[in-house]
Amino acid sequence: MTDATLIKPRRRLRLPQSLKDPLFALAVIVFTLVILMAIFADLIAPTDPQDMVNMPFLWPFEDSYSPLGTDQLGRDLYSGIVHGSRSTLAVGFSAAIFGLVIGTAVGATAGYFGGWIDAALMRLTEIFQTMPTMLLIIVLLAIGDPSIPLIAISIGLAAWPMIARLARAEFKALREADFVMASKALGYPTSRIITREILPNAMPTLVVGASVLVANGILLESAVSFLNLGDPNVVSWGSLIGNGRTQIRSEWYLSALPGLATVLTVLSLNIIGDRLTDILNPRSKVRDA
Amino acid sequence: MSRKTPVLELLNLRVGFPGAEIVKGINLQIHEGEKLALVGESGCGKSLTAFSILRLLPQGAAINGGQVIYDGLDLATLPAWQLRRIRGKGIALILQEPMTSLNPVLPIGLQIAENIRSHETMSRKAVNERVIELLDLVGIANPRERAKMYPHNFSGGMRQRVMIAMAIACNPRLLIADEPTTALDVTIQAQVMDLLEDLCSKLNMAMLLITHDLGAVAQWADRVAVMYSGRIAEMAPIEPFFTGPKHPYSQGLLNSSVEDDWHYSDTRLTEIKGTVASAAGEKGCAFAPRCPYAAAECRLSPPELQSVAPGWVAACARLDAIRALSEGAAHVPA
Amino acid sequence: MRGVFRNIGRTLLQAIPTMMGIILISFLLLHLMPGDAVDAIAGMSGSASVETMDAMREVYGLNDNLVVQFWNYIAGVLTLNFGYSISYSAPVLDVIMERLPATLTLMMSAFLLALVMGILVGWAMAVFAGKWPDRLLTSTSLLFYSAPNFWVGLMIIVVFSGTLRWFPSGGAETIGASLEGWAWFADRVTHLVLPSIALAAFFMAIYARLTRAAMLEVLRQDYIRTAAAKGIHPLVIQFRHGLRNALIPVTTVAGLHLGNLLGGAVVVETVFNWPGLGRLTMNALAARDNQVLLGILLLSSVAVIATNLVIDWLITLLDPRIRA
Numbered sequence: 046m047t048d049a050t051l052i053k054p055r056r057r058l059r060l061p062q063s064l065k066d067p068l069f070a071l072a073v074i075v076f077t078l079v080i081l082m083a084i085f086a087d088l089i090a091p092t093d094p095q096d097m098v099n100m101p102f103l104w105p106f107e108d109s110y111s112p113l114g115t116d117q118l119g120r121d122l123y124s125g126i127v128h129g130s131r132s133t134l135a136v137g138f139s140a141a142i143f144g145l146v147i148g149t150a151v152g153a154t155a156g157y158f159g160g161w162i163d164a165a166l167m168r169l170t171e172i173f174q175t176m177p178t179m180l181l182i183i184v185l186l187a188i189g190d191p192s193i194p195l196i197a198i199s200i201g202l203a204a205w206p207m208i209a210r211l212a213r214a215e216f217k218a219l220r221e222a223d224f225v226m227a228s229k230a231l232g233y234p235t236s237r238i239i240t241r242e243i244l245p246n247a248m249p250t251l252v253v254g255a256s257v258l259v260a261n262g263i264l265l266e267s268a269v270s271f272l273n274l275g276d277p278n279v280v281s282w283g284s285l286i287g288n289g290r291t292q293i294r295s296e297w298y299l300s301a302l303p304g305l306a307t308v309l310t311v312l313s314l315n316i317i318g319d320r321l322t323d324i325l326n327p328r329s330k331v332r333d334a
Numbered sequence: 335m336s337r338k339t340p341v342l343e344l345l346n347l348r349v350g351f352p353g354a355e356i357v358k359g360i361n362l363q364i365h366e367g368e369k370l371a372l373v374g375e376s377g378c379g380k381s382l383t384a385f386s387i388l389r390l391l392p393q394g395a396a397i398n399g400g401q402v403i404y405d406g407l408d409l410a411t412l413p414a415w416q417l418r419r420i421r422g423k424g425i426a427l428i429l430q431e432p433m434t435s436l437n438p439v440l441p442i443g444l445q446i447a448e449n450i451r452s453h454e455t456m457s458r459k460a461v462n463e464r465v466i467e468l469l470d471l472v473g474i475a476n477p478r479e480r481a482k483m484y485p486h487n488f489s490g491g492m493r494q495r496v497m498i499a500m501a502i503a504c505n506p507r508l509l510i511a512d513e514p515t516t517a518l519d520v521t522i523q524a525q526v527m528d529l530l531e532d533l534c535s536k537l538n539m540a541m542l543l544i545t546h547d548l549g550a551v552a553q554w555a556d557r558v559a560v561m562y563s564g565r566i567a568e569m570a571p572i573e574p575f576f577t578g579p580k581h582p583y584s585q586g587l588l589n590s591s592v593e594d595d596w597h598y599s600d601t602r603l604t605e606i607k608g609t610v611a612s613a614a615g616e617k618g619c620a621f622a623p624r625c626p627y628a629a630a631e632c633r634l635s636p637p638e639l640q641s642v643a644p645g646w647v648a649a650c651a652r653l654d655a656i657r658a659l660s661e662g663a664a665h666v667p668a
Numbered sequence: 669m670r671g672v673f674r675n676i677g678r679t680l681l682q683a684i685p686t687m688m689g690i691i692l693i694s695f696l697l698l699h700l701m702p703g704d705a706v707d708a709i710a711g712m713s714g715s716a717s718v719e720t721m722d723a724m725r726e727v728y729g730l731n732d733n734l735v736v737q738f739w740n741y742i743a744g745v746l747t748l749n750f751g752y753s754i755s756y757s758a759p760v761l762d763v764i765m766e767r768l769p770a771t772l773t774l775m776m777s778a779f780l781l782a783l784v785m786g787i788l789v790g791w792a793m794a795v796f797a798g799k800w801p802d803r804l805l806t807s808t809s810l811l812f813y814s815a816p817n818f819w820v821g822l823m824i825i826v827v828f829s830g831t832l833r834w835f836p837s838g839g840a841e842t843i844g845a846s847l848e849g850w851a852w853f854a855d856r857v858t859h860l861v862l863p864s865i866a867l868a869a870f871f872m873a874i875y876a877r878l879t880r881a882a883m884l885e886v887l888r889q890d891y892i893r894t895a896a897a898k899g900i901h902p903l904v905i906q907f908r909h910g911l912r913n914a915l916i917p918v919t920t921v922a923g924l925h926l927g928n929l930l931g932g933a934v935v936v937e938t939v940f941n942w943p944g945l946g947r948l949t950m951n952a953l954a955a956r957d958n959q960v961l962l963g964i965l966l967l968s969s970v971a972v973i974a975t976n977l978v979i980d981w982l983i984t985l986l987d988p989r990i991r992a
Contacts, residue, residue, distance in 0.1 A: 172689035174924060175976075177968050179931030180949065184961050187953055188700050260814065267816050268935045272950065286819055290939075297826045304819035311814035319810075390893050414902075421899035435890040437909050439916070439988055449898040484988040500898070 072316035079310050083130040090127035094120060094280045105298055116288060116299055125285050126306050132281040133266055133307070136197045140262035143201030145255045148208025153247070155209070156216025157239055167213070174206040179268060186269070191276050200265045204258055211254045215247035222246075249325050256318035260311045267307050282307045339366050340403075341508045341540045342387065342425070347400035347410075349379070349386045355398060356382050358564035361639075364508060369534060369541045371551040371572075373587070374561035381430075383561070384512050384544045386410075388421050404508075423453040426501035430513040432493035436485040442496045443469075443481025449503040468499040472529060491522035498529060505537055512544045527554050548587060552576055557645075560584050563620035566639065568648040580648040582625045582656060619651065627652050627659070679980045683973045688742075690969045694962040695741045699734070701958045745966065751959035755952065760963040763948065770840055771944030772971060775933045778864045779975075782871035782929075783922055789872070790879025790918075791911055797884055805876070813873035817932050821866030821939040828862060835862050838941035863940040867932050871925060878921055882914035889913075916987050923979035926972045 082089060105114045105122075114122050155166035173181075185199035219225060220243070228242050267283030269275055275284055282303040289299025340363040349357035357379040364370050374380045385391050387402050387409060402409040404424060409417060421427075429435040437445060446465045450456065456464070462481075469477035472495040485493055494514060501509055511530065515523035531554050534541050543555060551558050552572065559569040560583065568581040579585050618633035619625070625632065631651050639647040650656070706724045732740075744750065750760035789805055796802040812820075829837035836842070840859050847855050886892065887910055895909045896902075937946025945964050952960035984990050 168685055168689065172686050172693065175686055175927050175969050175972050176690060176693075176965060177927045177929075177931035177934070177972065179928075179934050180965050180968055181931070183934070183949055183953060184694075184697055184965050187956070187958065187961055188697070188702070264816050268818060271816070271818050272935065272938060274953070283816070286816075286822065290822060293822050293825060294830050297822075297830075300819065300822050301826075304816065304823070307819065308811065308815045312811060315810055315814050385893075388897060390896055393888070418899040418901065421897055423899060427894070427897035429890050429894060431890055435894045437891040437895070437913070439912055439986065440908070441988075445894075448895070448900055452899050452901070486989050497894070500894070 066320065068316060069320045072313035072320075075309055075313040076317065079130055079306075079313070080134065082127055083134045086128045086131055090121070090124040092121045092124040094125040094128045095278075096120065104296075105302070114296075114298055116296075117292060122285070122299065122302060125280050126282065126303050129280045129282045129285055129303060130306070130310075132193055132270075132275075132279045133263055133283070133310075136193055136200065136266040136281075137259045137263035139194070139197040140200035140204065140266070141255050141258040143198060144205040144258050144262075145208055145251065147201065148205035148254075149212045149244075149251055151205070152209035152212025152214075153216045153239060153244070156213035157220055157235075157243065159217070159220075163213070166209075170206045170209045173203070176203075178203045178265070182265060182269060183272075183274065186274050191274055193276060193279065196266060196269055196275060197262075200262050200269075204261055204265070208251060208254050208258060212247060212251055215250050216243055219243045219246055249321075253318055253321045253325060256314055256321065260314040260318070263307065263311055263314075340364060341366055341368075342542070343401075343403040344383070344387075345401040345403065347383065347386065347402060348398040349382050349391065349395060350398055351394050351396075356395075356564055357386070359400065360561075360564075360566055362559060362566070362569075364540050364542055366507075367534070367538045367540055369531070369543060369554060369556045371543045371545055371555035371558045372561060373545060373548065373551055373558055375546060378561045379564040380544050380561050381512055384427075384510050384542065387510060387542075388425055388427060389417060390421075390427065419453070422449045422501075422506070423504045424506055425508045425510065426504070426506040428494070428497050428501050428509065428511040428514050431517050432490050432497055433485075433517065435497060436493055438485050441482050441484055442488070446481075446496070446500045446503055449500055453504050464503070465499075468503055469496070471502075471533075472496070472499040474499070490518050491526060494518060494522075494526050495529065498526075498533070502533055502537060502539070506539060508540045508542065509534070510542045510544070513546070514543070515547070515550065516545075523550075530554070560587065565620065565636065566647075566649065567621065568650075569639075570642075570646040570648075574643065574646065580642050580646075580653055580656070581650050582627050582652075583621045584648075586624075619649075627656050629655075676977060676981055676984075679977055683977070686973065687970070690966060691742060691745050692738070694966055695738050697965075698741075698958055698962055750963035750966065753952075753957055753960045753963075755955035755957040755960070760959050763960060764945065764963050764967050767944050767948050768967065768971070770942060771930070771933055771937065771946065771968075774860065774863055774867065774937065774942060774944060775930055775971075776975075777860055778867035778871070778933070779922075779926070779929055781864050782868040782875055783918075785868070786872040786875025787879045787911070787915065787918060790876040791883055791906070791914075793876060793880040794883030794887065794910075794914075795906065797880070802880075806880075809873035809876045811873075812869040813877070815869065817866050817870055818935050818939045820869050821863065821936055824862050824865060825939070835859075837862070838939075840943050863936050863942055866939065867929070867936045870932065871922075871929060874925065875918055875922060878918045879911075879914055882917045883910055886910050886913045912986070916983060919979060919983050919986060923976050923983075926975050926979075927969075930968050930972060 101115055101117050106112065107114065110121075112123050116122060116125075151166050151170060155163040155170075181203045182196075182199045185202060186195065189195050216239075225238060225242055228238050233242070266275075266281065267286065270281045270283030271287040271290075273284070273287060275281060285303035286300045286307075289296065289301075289303070293300055342362075342364045344360050344362040347357060347360045347362075348355060360383060362370075362372075362383075372380045372383065382391065382395060385395075386397050387404075389397070389409065391397070397410045400410065404420065407416070407420075409420065412420075436442065443462070443465045446468060447461045450461050450464055465481055466477045469480060474480050474492065474495055480488075485496075488496065498514075509530075514530065515526050518526060527550055530541065530543075533539065543550070545551060555572050557569070557571055558575050560567045560579075560581065562583050568575075568579060568584045570579070575584070576588070579588055618635060619628070619637050622628040622632040629652060637649045637651040639649045640653065642648050642653065706721050748761055750764070752758075753760050753763045756763045789809065793802045793805045793809075796805075825837045828834045836859055838859075840856065841847075841852075842855050842859075892905060892909055895905045900909075933944065934946035934949055936942070937944045938950060941947070945968065949961065949964055951957075952964070
């Protein structure tokens with residue numbers, strides 16, 4: 046074994062290069078704007094989205110006070126979309142983090158130890174993957190009163206198997222890597238090898254996987270609140286779409302606009318995730334030499 | 335052996351990837367029934383030359399100039415539908431890696447039949463009979479049952495036999511074999527080469543053998559063309575070549591291979607001082623940096639092929655000087 | 669053929685622990701949920717004394733320890749006894765079975781639509797890789813991949829039902845019309861079109877992206893060059909040699925998505941008033957009919973496992989290497 050093989054193959058994210066791709070740059074800008082919108086919602090849209098502030102059923106651009114129109118109760122749609130980004134993003138991110146933690150723990154253990162532990166944990170993963178995601182979430186929501194943490198936990202519980210599979214594959218491959226062998230030979234404890242040696246190398250892949258999880262989390266959250274299973278006191282994009290449903294034939298903008306916001310956010314996340322995958326996976330870049 | 339009519343003629347063929355020319359103008363003739371070996375180390379452009387004949391180049395590569403003359407047609411510019419009538423029928427191809435060159439999800443009999451059916455109108459039954467006949471011809475036992483099996487049921491050597499059966503299905507006039515034995519065990523290598531030689535004489539088929547195995551060249555080829563960095567360095571009939579190669583690169587090749595008899599691998603080649611120079615943008619002889627005889631003139635322009643003897647050419651500016659040197663010394667040290 | 673059956677046998681065997689796991693999880697969930705069957709019954713009937721409720725708990729075995737209860741639960745599930753629905757006053761199995769076919773119809777038609785369209789679009793993307801049709805289709809599929817299915821449903825209702833009046837906006841059949849034969853079938857199909865599209869869009873995008881990647885990978889293989897060297901027509905190479913091989917990973921991944929597909933069906937059903945498990949789920953949730961909820965979870969998991977068996981069988985047909 047030469048010295049060179051002991052160097053840890055940390056994959057570097059070459060962000061500046063990929064930023065030259067206009068689509069990627071646009072996606073990053075859109076997503077940043079959405080996050081800023083959620084953070085500064087009170088400044089951007091001082092109107093309370095739950096307040097009846099105007100005439101009902103105003104169309105977009107009809108009234109300067111409510112630029113995106115109002116719903117059947119005269120609530121401001123612009124304010125709803127701005128404030129709705131908060132719960133949507135909060136659930137999306139916390140569900141993704143929750144799913145990332147469970148998925149990584151399960152996948153890393155399975156991939157690193159192999160054998161019966163792997164078999165058992167993979168079966169567990171399969172069980173969760175078999176149960177229809179949305180149904181599992183609904184059943185979990187039946188346990189308690191609807192609240193943002195419960196929704197996030199339910200989505201995270203239903204969505205972790207994807208990360209577990211990713212983590213398992215990474216750990217399985219890295220377990221055999223020379224630098225891990227070297228650490229074993231040096232007598233490092235297993236916990237150190239897993240957390241200090243393998244995890245940092247597996248992290249980029251898992252983070253990209255988590256970006257998909259955030260996108261999924263946002264979609265699932267919007268479905269949950271569309272079905273009226275969310276916190277009735279909190280506005281989210283899904284609940285806005287659901288609220289517009291009753292007037293879908295006439296005032297379709299009530300559902301269309303918050304949906305568009307969802308699509309734009311998820312789309313930008315997916316583009317970011319896609320490009321990061323391309324960077325991490327050299328095979329997709331290098332064609333036949 | 336008739337050497338009169340060329341089956342295939344390459345005229346100043348140039349092939350490359352965008353920004354990098356790999357094959358830099360090759361002239362080559364293969365005659366009726368002749369076995370020509372194209373030898374060189376990996377990266378010298380020999381495989382690219384072979385693939386460009388049927389325009390089966392890897393993604394990104396393209397023919398940049400020159401002609402590929404077959405049957406009075408220029409294959410380099412022939413419309414695709416006309417080229418398809420020659421692929422597999424007039425000229426057939428065998429690839430290096432029998433494990434990956436057969437489709438894993440289709441029975442081998444069907445894959446052989448495909449070739450026949452795309453060129454001849456025959457009844458299904460007649461095609462099947464022909465497939466079985468071909469499998470028998472390449473030495474596969476129980477051809478009737480084997481035809482229904484899938485590639486994963488066969489060993490590497492057997493798969494290469496299947497590939498050969500597929501290639502000769504329409505009695506091609508020329509068979510291009512791109513390192514047909516590299517991926518096989520040594521004992522199997524000889525069997526497959528024997529089979530190829532046997533089929534060539536039986537079917538009066540010419541063969542272009544792409545290889546880096548000089549052992550195979552000595553035993554099975556009629557003529558050898560040595561390629562270096564996208565150009566032909568030397569082209570000669572087989573016997574005189576092995577007794578006294580003229581080009582310093584050929585001499586180096588032979589010296590580094592005799593030590594270990596027939597087995598000759600890519601790594602051996604590096605025993606010639608240095609490695610293949612990255613040839614992009616350089617002016618003189620590409621071999622000059624590694625050449626023991628290199629002089630100032632070698633770095634000025636790429637050397638032209640000169641006739642050494644009838645049917646024997648070499649591209650070296652210092653052929654006379656080298657001859658004088660080697661006659662001075664009793665032997666080139668092995 | 670023997671290999672095919674052996675393979676299916678193996679998958680069946682592997683499905684048993686998965687099924688047991690799902691039963692265990694739903695049992696645990698049932699106990700995590702607030703209130704038990706007796707609370708629900710008491711709630712329905714208006715009032716019940718503490719004594720009566722305790723007596724009823726004894727009758728229903730709710731006072732036994734958890735292990736015994738779990739044992740009874742498994743025994744119940746294995747004899748297809750999923751409990752009694754309080755809100756529907758009928759056995760859970762009957763309630764679910766009445767609505768399961770509608771959901772499965774929607775799910776399967778969406779699945780087939782997504783698979784067929786996804787593979788075709790992905791194939792086209794691979795053929796034009798890097799050129800403008802590829803970029804157009806890639807962006808379109810990324811858009812579908814990012815849109816919530818219920819929103820897609822609402823938007824196509826606006827366009828195809830509202831504006832164009834091509835398809836009905838909801839339900840599984842025209843209410844009150846007593847149709848027969850072809851007319852009945854056509855009526856069902858027109859009702860199926862929009863919900864299937866809404867449910868399929870997301871998955872179609874996934875399969876298209878997968879097919880594209882798999883095709884590009886396959887088209888790089890040596891055997892494609894071998895096929896071309898035989899003088900075969902490029903379209904035959906694309907389909908017989910390219911797509912045929914690319915289908916293997918696509919079908920495998922498609923099997924993994926069945927659970928998500930069924931979950932998506934639940935949401936899409938509510939948009940289109942589809943009389944399936946989706947609406948039943950919402951009603952059961954509102955009525956806190958936990959037995960029905962868990963019955964749905966269990967039975968839909970069984971449906972997923974069963975469909976997975978079919979997919980496994982399809983893969984063995986596609987890939988002779990597995991059959992060996």
